[in-house]
Amino acid sequence: MELSDVCRKILKNSLDLKAGETFLIVTDDAKKRLAEALYRAGQAIGAETLLIVMKERQRSGEEPPRAVAATLIEADAAVLITEFSLTHTRARKRAVEAGTRLATMPGITEDMFLQGAITADYSEVKALTERITGLLDRGRRVLIEKGGQRLAFSIEGRKGVPSTGVYIHSGESGNLPSGEAFIAPVEGTASGRILVDGSVVGVGKLKSSLLLTVKDGRLVEAEGEGAGRLLELLGADLGRSVAEFGIGTNRSARITGNVLEDEKVYGTVHIAFGSNLTFGGTIEAGVHIDCVFKDPDVKIDGCQVMKNGRMSGTAPKR
Structure with missing residues (x-):
């Protein structure tokens, strides 16, 4: 077109x-x-x-x-x-x-x-996004595992947010292209380590993994490609707070190095640092940086939601 x-x-x-x-x-x-x-x-x-x-x-x-x-x-x-x-x-x-x-x-x-995410069947994107949002709404604790690393945090009392690509009613909003369900983790509860191998805002598409260490809801160490740039963008204060957990739901999206599309890719999840005041959190940092990684295992309240990037109850990736 x-x-x-x-x-x-x-x-x-x-x-x-x-x-x-x-x-x-x-x-x-x-x-x-x-x-x-x-x-x-x-x-x-x-x-x-x-x-x-x-x-x-x-x-x-x-x-x-x-x-x-x-x-x-x-x-x-x-x-x-x-x-x-x-x-x-x-x-x-x-x-x-x-x-x-x-x-x-x-x-x-x-x-x-x-090309890519914008060409998706948004009725399919909307249905999957709303289903995953429901899981986040009902959940209390999330565990992400990838490459031998684990990151856990609470989402109890927080509401999931659907970004469906369809905003036709008063007060609806989200990204375009779209396809993600996301939530603000409870501040101070995230701890562990995670391997980021997709992309990072301000760094781009990664050629090698970036290892992030989180303690008490705050990024305390970053090692690997783009580590210095990430820490520079976040600053030393509230910008290092764990702000968002999101799951991509768009089967047409690609990892391009642009997080607008990258975080929508089916089979990926992302963790963001910085502000989350606008979607249910309490942090206002003046910065929001997403980190996307591929094919993780995700459990919510001990139930397997994603295994090697494939969501439970969904068809295999195309």
């Missing part, structure tokens, strides 16, 4: 954009060209389409300018297509609370528009 056709399909199928609605696109210079394609698609649908180009943020989780946050609240639907993620920001959270239907596309490329 041509880029223009893909943009119209996204706006109709994922956001149910209608003629006469106020549609806001927030972008930066890095993603301006792709944002302009969405702008033209919004106009073609007949929406009152607005495009705001802001200064590029320095890291994922950094807030946009106040004027952008205020305009987001007034929109019927919005797309945030930026180099660094605005997903875990107060601005996104407040817009959704005000009823904006919203999709975030951090770091998306033209290749990702035309």
Whole structure:
């Protein structure tokens, strides 16, 4: 499909954009060209389409300018297509609370528009994502095992969040492309070690494993490819807090080095560090960095949810 056709399909199928609605696109210079394609698609649908180009943020989780946050609240639907993620920001959270239907596309490329996760059957993605979200909702404790390493933490009292790729009702939001169920682990409960072999935000696709050591909910040591860069991005304070546990549910997604697609890959899970205030946690760190790894074993309350990346009760990977 041509880029223009893909943009119209996204706006109709994922956001149910209608003629006469106020549609806001927030972008930066890095993603301006792709944002302009969405702008033209919004106009073609007949929406009152607005495009705001802001200064590029320095890291994922950094807030946009106040004027952008205020305009987001007034929109019927919005797309945030930026180099660094605005997903875990107060601005996104407040817009959704005000009823904006919203999709975030951090770091998306033209290749990702035309291939991979965006081409998925989103009815299938939605069904699997909601099933896994239910398991997280009911769960109390998670155990992840990979390569002889183990990481455990509590999710008791926390709510799972589905990112289905379909945001057609007031106040729904998530990534595009999408396909993950995620949750905020209880602060201070995560301990153990885990091998990351997929990708890391700010580092990219890994050629060798990165070993992370967590104690009392905090990253205390990183060894291997990208370790120095990861610690630099997180800083020395709240940025090193375990913030998120997520499971990918999109069979069309690929490991590309871009976490927007990588964390959606079926058979992967991810742990993020930094902020989680926007999805049920208590940490506001001004940074949110995801670490993706492949083919783990996952147990929730002792029950096997995933074995070597294959989810219980699901068909084999394609």
